[in-house]
Amino acid sequence: MSLRRRLLLTLGASLCVLWLAAAGWLLIDLQRSVRDTLDQRLVSSARMVAGLLGNVPRSAWRQAIGPALASPPTPNVACQIRSMRGKVLLRTRGDLGTQLGQAPPGFSEIERNGQRWRLYTDVAHGLMITVADRLDERRRLQLGIVLAAALPFVLALIGSLVVVWWSIRRGLAPLERLRAELASRDPATLTPIVVADAPAELRPAIATLNRLLARTDDALAREQRFTSNAAHELRTPLTAIKTHVQLASRLEGRRAKAALADAEAGIARLHHTLEQLLLLTRIEETGAAGGESARVRDTAAAALADLANLANLAEAGRVCTPLTMPDTWIAAPLALAAGAIRNLLENAIRHSPPGASIELAIERERRGVVFIVRDRGDWPADADPETLIPRFSRRSAEHDGSGLGLAIVAAVAERFGGRLVLAAREGGGLFARLYLPAADNDERVAASREM
């Protein structure tokens, strides 16, 4: 049920119940008051007649032979005066016959000729004075009063309902506009929602929604960029392979062999890019600090072995490995940490002049371990090396990397609470510092040793 309908029903129903209850109560009260007032008048009339008759000498009544009509008949009221013995001395309406004569003292009701009468009989000065009025006349009076009192109620009730309906409609208009805006949107649209004159209550919700939309838009764009870049990185070596293989089939001898060798170089590159992409996926899948830890010594060894395995990087021997390593554990899975360090070394080798040595150092820091790679490569001294980090960013077209190496290192650092810092070295080259936090158990061991 819509909010508007619910509000309308709740407010409308409560208004109706309250107004009708008040009206009912008023009606009952009015009826009682009218009856009491009219009864009071009957009593007053009887007493007034009794007062008048009190001045008439008793002997006068004895001379009265029969009922004498004292006045012309009145349509709605009647009066009768009897002696205590029951003899009717005076009466106004003969058509009521002896009916009034049998009335006991006090209030009573009779029916005569299809009409109901209300009687009051007073006893005074040895006489019984009975006055009567017609009940249907009373009812007509009551009805008139009730109608006069009820009409404003009904009008006010209708007016209130209209006001409630209008206010709810107006009050909920921004919500309705928001609904219409949302309903008319293409699900793929991620532009901000605009609602004119949004009330203060709705503004935070719309702002949150818009922030969410912006974030989604951003993430989607990043995803699309990544997919597009990944497609490019995979298709380019694939194109090289396909072209050279098809070329080899058109050539003969030495040139065919050269084409096949080029195809193989393409395969090596495709393999490398695939591995890097898989590594990136694995980093994203691994839960943050999932409790896995790796020994520093094993990590460095795995990274160097990995480096030596790469066909196009037979120069792994150029890396100067540290003589001493801290005997500690880092809070990251071995494969990912080793992959990150291998990428740093690979980058250094790729950008260094042939034969130049690469330096790997590992140092213990207060809460973790720092892996340092120094090279004398052709990194641009004036450019900010941090711009090399984002995915698919490359120094130049001549370097056949996947453009993912440093992005992977940064992703590993971020995932496991570490940090990657790149800086240009004086005299050329790059200085890369990968900090990874130490594993918790290692902290405890270290602490116990220090004591």
Next chain:
Amino acid sequence: MHVLLVEDDALVGSGIQSALEVEAFAVDRVATVAEAEAAMAALTTDLVVLDIGLPDGDGLALLRDWRAAGRRVPVLLLTARDAVVDRVTGLSAGGDDYLLKPFDLDELLARVKALLRRAAGFAAPVLTHGTIAFDPAGREVWRDGVAIDLTRRETALLERLLYAGASVVTNDQLKDSLYGFDAEIEGNALSVHIHNLRRKLGRDVVETVRGVGYRLGPERTDTPR
């Protein structure tokens, strides 16, 4: 015919270049927008194979510049991105055809030839001029239905003149089409090839436009004596 290949990836570039050269195209390969601009200014190319993603800029922006400058050379776009939007923007930027990586070498060559043919206004795959017919795919030449044996350069020369139709082709344009930008050519190499062509196909197959270059001779329907 001369092809300017703009491809940043060395491995892909060398593959395409070799394939085109096997098909007797003269190919110059450049890897960046700057190099492509320089090459375009320095030589007359018959067709451009343009990779959209270049390291120092956008290949499409380069293409738009060329079109804005009035260059009408046919352009075959290459890309590794397959979004439909990319394809549409590529073609609306002035590209004549679009090939998605990885492609078949056969398809690339067929499209290159089709683009050249279309640019010259030939509808049929075999180019004819009077009694002379040339099949760019098989690189065969006939006169009166008899196959004529031409060398690679002579065929390329005839091809270039056929594509030009009635217009004059300058010496420089012919050299670019035959040898590309970097090749060192001996001074009279071109006239030697022209001489041989006339000897094999008839004297007036090629007309000399003095001080400018050459063009095809008048269309003949009978065999020259």
